[in-house]
Amino acid sequence: MLTTLPPELLTSILSHLPLHSSLRPNSALLPLLSTSKHLRTHCSPALNARVELRSAEELERFLEAEGMEEWVREVVLWRPAGGRRWSAEQLRRVLGGRRLRELRVAGMEGEGVEELSRMLEEGGRWCEGLERLGLELEAWEGVAWSGEGERLAVVGSAGGGGARLLAACLSLRSLRSLSLSHLPRCTLSLPTLPTHSLRRLELSNSTISDETLLALLPASRSLRHLSLVSCRGFNRQALSTSLSSLSLHSLVLSLPYLHPPSPPSSPSRPSLSPRPQARHPPHPLLDLLDPLLPTLAHLTHLSLTGPLLSTPPFLPSLISLSLSATSLSPSALLPLVQGPTRLGRLRSIELRGASSEGAEEFWGAARDRDVDVSGEAFEEVGRRVGWAVECVVEEVVGVGGRRRKRPSIGS
Numbered sequence: 277m278l279t280t281l282p283p284e285l286l287t288s289i290l291s292h293l294p295l296h297s298s299l300r301p302n303s304a305l306l307p308l309l310s311t312s313k314h315l316r317t318h319c320s321p322a323l324n325a326r327v328e329l330r331s332a333e334e335l336e337r338f339l340e341a342e343g344m345e346e347w348v349r350e351v352v353l354w355r356p357a358g359g360r361r362w363s364a365e366q367l368r369r370v371l372g373g374r375r376l377r378e379l380r381v382a383g384m385e386g387e388g389v390e391e392l393s394r395m396l397e398e399g400g401r402w403c404e405g406l407e408r409l410g411l412e413l414e415a416w417e418g419v420a421w422s423g424e425g426e427r428l429a430v431v432g433s434a435g436g437g438g439a440r441l442l443a444a445c446l447s448l449r450s451l452r453s454l455s456l457s458h459l460p461r462c463t464l465s466l467p468t469l470p471t472h473s474l475r476r477l478e479l480s481n482s483t484i485s486d487e488t489l490l491a492l493l494p495a496s497r498s499l500r501h502l503s504l505v506s507c508r509g510f511n512r513q514a515l516s517t518s519l520s521s522l523s524l525h526s527l528v529l530s531l532p533y534l535h536p537p538s539p540p541s542s543p544s545r546p547s548l549s550p551r552p553q554a555r556h557p558p559h560p561l562l563d564l565l566d567p568l569l570p571t572l573a574h575l576t577h578l579s580l581t582g583p584l585l586s587t588p589p590f591l592p593s594l595i596s597l598s599l600s601a602t603s604l605s606p607s608a609l610l611p612l613v614q615g616p617t618r619l620g621r622l623r624s625i626e627l628r629g630a631s632s633e634g635a636e637e638f639w640g641a642a643r644d645r646d647v648d649v650s651g652e653a654f655e656e657v658g659r660r661v662g663w664a665v666e667c668v669v670e671e672v673v674g675v676g677g678r679r680r681k682r683p684s685i686g687s
Contacts, residue, residue: 326350326378331357335366348374355383355412364391371395371402379403380410380455389413389441396444406448410455410478411441439488446492449473457481461509473498478528480505486514493518503528512561520571525593527572530581530600531561559583576621588612594619598626606653607634614641627651 281289327348329335335353351370353362364387371379384392392411396403438460445454452475459482474496480503489510493499499522508531519527563586565572572578575591579598588609589597597612606627611617613625625647632653639657642649 326352328352328354329370330354332360332366335370339369349376350378351376351380352378353381353383361385362388364388367391368395374402375404376402376406378408379406380408382412384411384413393441393444396441396447403448403450405450407450408453409445409448409451410453411445412457413459442488442492446474452476454478455480459484461485475499476501478503478505479507482507483509486510489514489518494521496522500524501526505530507531512564515561516564516568519565519568522571523574524572525574526577527575528579529584530579531584562586565589590617590619592619593621595621596624596626597622599628599630600626601629602627603630605631605633606638610634610638610641613638613645613647618645622647624648624650627653632656 325347327338327350329338329352351374353370356362360383362381362384364385367381367384367388368391381388381392389411442456442459445451445456452473454474454476455478457480459479461483475498477492477496477499478501484507486509493502494517502519502522502524503526505528559582562583564584565580566585566587569587569589569591572589573591574593575589576593576595578589578591578594578596580602581600583601583603585599586603588604588611590612604627609625609627612619612622623646625642627649628651630651630653635653636657639649639654
């Protein structure tokens with residue numbers, strides 16, 4: 277029956293099958309192809325389109341395999357085991373001569389990053405149609421980074437490698453999605469920013485200057501999804517100005533709390549009077565989004581970590597909302613799911629690290645309107661409601677001839 281299907285339909289069906297092997301993603305179907313020349317001819321592009329490699333040995337087997345080079349469109353280089361890195365030579369060998377739609381690399385040597393920047397600047401067949409690029413960087417150009425993106429030590433010249441890599445990525449006219457992790461501190465001025473058509477930008481564990489943020493985001497008129505996770509180096513005004521210039525559909529902000537360094541303790545005579553408790557300054561991005569809500573009217577997905585919002589986000593297009601470490605309680609968010617101000621498209625709310633005030637009322641109102649709720653504030657309410665439902669069922673059908681008292685939701 278498969279042999280009678282049109283080639284376009286066969287390719288579409290096979291493209292949705294799960295991966296089975298890092299070297300030949302859909303290798304479980306290879307025996308089937310040996311039964312029909314028609315299947316081999318029209319299904320090879322789908323079967324060999326994506327390759328995932330996790331070691332130098334797999335890379336060598338991939339380069340030696342016959343009949344794959346012509347069809348490969350997506351390459352994923354996972355972080356090699358044993359603390360190894362992908363070298364510049366390995367990148368050249370795996371990318372050369374192919375026409376890729378997607379490239380993702382985790383774990384590169386400093387020379388590998390430099391080589392990739394050079395290859396992007398020179399262009400070529402491999403990146404002419406590149407649409408999705410994801411790079412997880414590590415220590416390179418002599419700069420060592422911690423897990424939170426802090427620079428620990430400079431053992432060489434950092435130079436302008438971060439700006440060079442970012443500019444090289446943005447120079448790809450076909451690129452629609454860019455994800456960079458552990459990008460070294462860079463400054464990218466507006467005159468050096470290439471014209472680009474990014475629709476999705478994800479930056480994590482990176483140090484970004486005010487100049488780079490102000491040059492990058494306002495120039496991204498086509499940007500619809502923005503994610504900044506554990507990024508630093510820019511100030512409140514730069515982020516606010518950049519966000520106000522965009523027309524986003526999805527926004528993820530998870531930015532660190534920047535504590536000032538503690539003053540060195542000086543020896544002094546012991547005192548019997550209690551010392552006053554140290555008070556941290558307010559979060560540098562406190563209530564950042566409050567004045568920006570009118571410019572975010574097209575948002576469908578909003579995820580925030582930290583006190584970036586002090587008022588409920590009455591955004592008519594909002595479908596999902598996730599708030600962590602927020603000052604907003606379920607009671608404050610109740611108008612989102614109840615009354616004339618409720619959001620008709622809202623389908624899920626996640627609330628973590630917040631007060632549980634009004635959690636029970638919010639849970640009931642949300643459930644009545646088919647809005648999924650999750651988070652610590654609602655877990656206890658869910659357990660109590662689940663127990664109540666169980667007891668109702670036992671009263672109706674009986675369990676072992678025993679009847680238990682039905683608790684109220686508030687008990």
